Amino acid sequence: MYNPNERVVQVAVIGAGVAGLKAASTLVNKLGDAQVVVLEAQDRLGGRILTDTTSSKLGLNYDLGAAWFHDSLTNPVLKEALEEEDKSVFDFEKDAYFDDKDTQFFSSDHDGPIDVASLKINRVSEDLEKFIELYFVESLEVPDSSLEEVNSKFFEKYGKFLTDEQRHYCRNIIRHYELWYGITWDLISGKHAIMDHNGRNLLNKNGYKFLIEKLTSNIPSQSVYTEQQVVSIDRKNKVHDKKVLIQTKQGLRIYCDYIVVTVPQSVLQLKSASEYGITWNPPLPSNITSALESIHFGALGKVIFEFDEVWWDPEEDRFDILADITPGFVASQEIKSPPVPFSYPAFVVNFASVHKEKNLPGGSLVVLTQSPLTQYLESSPASEAWKFYKPMLAKLALPGKNITEPINIIKTNWTNNPYIRGSYAALHTDDDPSELIIQLSGEFDGCGLIDKNIRFAGEHTISDGAGCVHGAYMSGLREADWIINDLSDSISNI
Amino acid sequence: MYNPNERVVQVAVIGAGVAGLKAASTLVNKLGDAQVVVLEAQDRLGGRILTDTTSSKLGLNYDLGAAWFHDSLTNPVLKEALEEEDKSVFDFEKDAYFDDKDTQFFSSDHDGPIDVASLKINRVSEDLEKFIELYFVESLEVPDSSLEEVNSKFFEKYGKFLTDEQRHYCRNIIRHYELWYGITWDLISGKHAIMDHNGRNLLNKNGYKFLIEKLTSNIPSQSVYTEQQVVSIDRKNKVHDKKVLIQTKQGLRIYCDYIVVTVPQSVLQLKSASEYGITWNPPLPSNITSALESIHFGALGKVIFEFDEVWWDPEEDRFDILADITPGFVASQEIKSPPVPFSYPAFVVNFASVHKEKNLPGGSLVVLTQSPLTQYLESSPASEAWKFYKPMLAKLALPGKNITEPINIIKTNWTNNPYIRGSYAALHTDDDPSELIIQLSGEFDGCGLIDKNIRFAGEHTISDGAGCVHGAYMSGLREADWIINDLSDSISNI
Incomplete structure (x- = not known):
């Protein structure tokens, strides 16, 4: 008898973000429609890819999640x-x-852009980053320390190489990394902070939704279940001759041979007692649960201000607004009352420049936010974001122009989304990124689960492209290929 | 009977450049005045450190050889x-x-500096360098190819990422490396071209002569022999109970236990029949002679133009003048008739900016030259250098100003110096830098000579700081320490 609350398939993919959809799409191509299902807790597909096509009053698309093709020289998603x-x-x-x-730089104590070229600010930044790299590679015994601490060490040791102005403007310029990792410099692992990129970052102007649409184009709609929150995974199931039983809060039961778990690291590390956690039966072994605790999760957010006039320089791509130094201020501390402007650095992408060819009747500024500011702003009315950023953005006003009130404010809400809980994996001081990747990637024997039919994918399970769309994408492909290969092995073994 | 043409010592150092003087200075400190001699073929000390303090009409010092502290975050010479x-x-x-x-960029087809910032020229350069790195690390089997060839591959593969202007101005921007290695891009090993620096390059305004003076301050003058060109090294000597006999063209005989050979790689690789070569008895084994042929020697030179008026931008530090593209032009080909301006790129250091605080009644431009241009200019009258560079330097003239005739031209003469023969070791396509370093550095057992009392030092014998003053310096220290250690071992073994 047909039971609409039950499906028996070869593979179930948990999570319809880019990793899950790439896995599912690859599996459907190989195994056919009937053998693959995708379970998604939210009412939409895409996960941390979310292109907002409706909120703009300027007719623009905004990626509220991932927005750039990183590593453009080697990015497989871009290549395709x-x-x-x-x-x-x-x-x-x-x-x-x-x-x-x-990038143009601004500071609370300076009118107009800082003369970065004459002050050779970028040379100091480059030296600072090189110092941080060298500091930790000098010996394997150097303990990790926060980006804030190792920044201080640079100024202690090499401050004498700098001019007074360089010392002043560069003293916390390294906080720029907060807008990369989504956490503040007192938390960021100094050891893992400095990245090497395989090419420039390419902004996806029209939005990453094209990728979600492309990936779902060959997955039949009856294989995709939205609003199905997985609450338990029984990996010793015997019913229907399938090894795994997945149950959702909404009552769906999926029996299958293989699963690809692509929920964010932030969800995976929830205890099973948690409302949004997954109960594993038997429980996940300690090598995996402890690896899940060896890294953290950041909270990169965005606030988009739209204006009916472009009062800033339309020819510049990016603005960095430096934070003030307040003695005793702990940047990572939870924000309970309106934060003081300039207490966190801002990274602003100029969408007037990005969409220059459109000759819009106005323009927008996309401001990236870091934890704990993201949590505060995402839980507050939009007016709070404007209150915080207005004095900072006012610095961008061209001579003879004044900052105007925005005609529209669009905010992200990742930290309040119980199925996402932030942005992506981030490394605090003393975190070990390799442990989780080794345990979850399934690339090494003797790691991960004994039952190899339980697979993991997502930005937190891969080194190349960690935290990026193309990393998630390749991890989904990796797991689909593994399953396809395993299935063909079993067939040839018969 | 005292013989003025004979000395019996523990250690002889051949070559009084920075490597030799650092070795000698360290050895004198430990072994005392009487046990160390330094033999120098030229009539002056310093080798490829040569600070010209007399030629300038503006009262400046110019380093005709090494001029910068490279790797300023880790440079031991700078630290001291x-x-x-x-x-x-x-x-x-x-x-x-x-x-x-x-750096400001200029081109034959453009008036005034190219708008590098708006055209994002530096982003393209960064991508190009990253592409070259990635190209060769992709697999160990990728054969080496010239910088010119791998540059073409970038434009084939990623030209589509660039704007028309970027494609135009960046098409041979990578030739900038010619002014680092002293050889042209059709010869430069693509595999070894892109370097990682440990910090900014610091210009030594007053000249490196301070270092030579410091190193010689504890070496007694009677231990230093100038104008003594070593013609033979007998490493099976028994006379005076010393293992080595060194003889010079001028008739000096040094009997010693240890030698530190610091002559340039360009001299070391000369056949013994050559007028300036060293005859080894027994000959150097093939592992060393073939390693000496596994790398080449560059010819970085300088032409310094002094003016009684600063008609260029005194606020800029460096100017890059891009070369034209001439189909079929082979950059490395020997120059026999006056070269066409813009056929080689120029790298110009603005000494008006470097010495800004001096308020000079004029200023100077220091132009770096590459082989084969260096050979041509060093063998021609100074007017030839002006003829070649004038149309290129004219591009630097500020609006409303015109290029003026120089009041003075100072040229290097390294390629005509038989004891130097160029600048420093340089890697042609397919060269292997590690082989020579392994053979000469004495850091690995089973390499180099069986008679370990024959030591080698110099910029060509070391990885960290290869081609640099601090590399030469550390190699001299390395060999002095080795000898001191070996001597104390022999004593404790008695």
Whole structure:
């Protein structure tokens, strides 16, 4: 008898973000429609890819989640997008922009942009980053310390190389990394802070939704279940001759041979007693649970201010607004009352420059936010975001122009989303990124689960492209390929 | 009977450049005056450190050889100079300058500086360098190819990422490396071209002569022999109970237990029949002679133009003048008739900016030259250098100003110096830098000579700081320490 609350398949993918959809799409191609299901807790697909196409009063698309193709020289998602014949899916000329003109810097104590070129601010930044790298590679015994601490060490040791102005403006310029990791410099692991990129970052102007649409195009809708929150995974199941039983809060039961778990690290590390946690039966072994605690989760957010006038420089791509130094201020401390402007640095992407060719009747500034500011702003009315950023953004006003009130404010809400809980994995001081990847990637024998039919994918399970769309994408492909290979092995063994 | 043409000592150092003098100075400190001699072929000390203090009509010092402290975060020579208590030896505030403001670019087809910031030229350069790195690390099997060839591959593969102007101005921007290695891009090993620096390059405004003076301060003058060109090294000597006999063209005979050979790689690789070569008895084994042929020697030179008026931007540190593209032009080909301006890129250091605080009645431009241009210019009258560079330097003239005739031209002469023969070791395509270092550094057992009392030092014998003053310096220290250690071992073994 047909039971609408039950499905028996070969593979179930948990989570319909880019990792899950890439896995499912690959599996459907190989195993056919009937053998793959995707379970998604939210009412929409895409996970941390979320292109807002409706909120803008300027007619723009905004990626509230992932927005850039990172590592553009080696990015496989970009490579495939470029090979796309159907230009309505992705058109490099129209849809992509390298928003990487030399960043303009602003500071509370200076009118107009700081003369970065004459002050050689970028040379100091480069030296500072190199110092941090060298500091930790000098010996394996150097203990990790926060980005804030190792920054101080640079100024102690090499402050004498700098001019007074360089010392002043560069004293916390390294906080820029807060807007990369989504956590503050007193938490960021100094050891893992400095990254090497394989090429420029390419902004996806039209939004990453093209990728979700492309990936779902070959997955039949009856294989995709939204609003199905997985509450338990029984990996010793015997019913229906399937090894795994997945149950959702909404009462769906999936019996299958393989699962690909792509829920964020923030969900995976929830205790089973938690309202949004998954109960594993038998429980996950300690090698995995302790690895899950060896890294943290950041909270990168965005606030988008739209204006009916462009009162800032439309020719610049990016603005860095430096934070003030307040003795005793602990940047990571939870924010309970309106924060003081300039207490956190801001990184602002100029969408007036990004969309220059559109000749819009106005323009927008996309401001990236870091924890704990993200939590505060995402839980407050939009007016709070404006109150905080207005004095900072006012610095961007061109001579003779004044900052105007925004006509629209769009905010992210990742930290209040119980299925996401922030942005992506982030390394606090003393965190060990390799442990979780080794345990979850399934690339090494003797690691992970004994039952190899339980697979993990997502940005937190991979080194190349960690925290990025292309990392998640490749991890989904990796697990689909593993399952396909395992299935063909079992067939040839018969 | 005392013979003025004979000395019997423990250690002889061949070559009084920075490597030889550091070795000798260290050895004298430990073994005493009487046990160390230094043999120098030229009539002056310093080798490829040569500070010209007399030629300038503006009262400036010019380093005709090494001029910068490279890797300033880890440079041991700089570190010691900074610790110097006697500020008349080295005074960071007065004697050093980070001449690394964002470089201005000029091109034959453009008036005034190219708008590097708006065109994002530096982003393209960074991508290009990253591409070259990635190209060769992708697999160990990727064969080496010239910088020119791998540059073409970048434009083939990633030209689509660039704007028309970026493609135009960046098409041979990588030739900038010619002014680092002293050879042209059709020869430079792509595999070894891209370097990682440990910090900014610090220009030594007053000249590196301070270092030579410091190193020689504890070496008694009777231990230093100038104008003594070593013609033979007998390493099976038995006379005077010493293992080695060194003979010079001028008739000096040194009997010793240890030698430190610091002559340039360009001299070391000369056949013994050559007028300036060294005859080894027995000959050097093939592992060393073939390693000596596994790398080449560059010819970085300088032409310094002094003017009684500063008609260029006194606020800029560096100017890069891009070369034109001429189909079929082979950059490395020997120059027999006056070269066409813009056929080689120029790298110009603005000494008006470097010495800004002096308020000079004029200023100078220090132009770096690469092989084969260096050979041509060093063998031609100074007017030839002006003829070649004038149309290129004219691009630097500020609006409303015109280029003026120089009041003085100072040129290097390294390629005509038979004891130097160029600048420093340089890697052609397919060269293997590690082989020579392994053979000469004495750091690995089973390599180099069986008679371990024959030591080698110099910029060509070391990885960290290869081609640099601090590399040469540390190699000299390394060999002195080795000998001191070996001597104390022999004593304790008795």
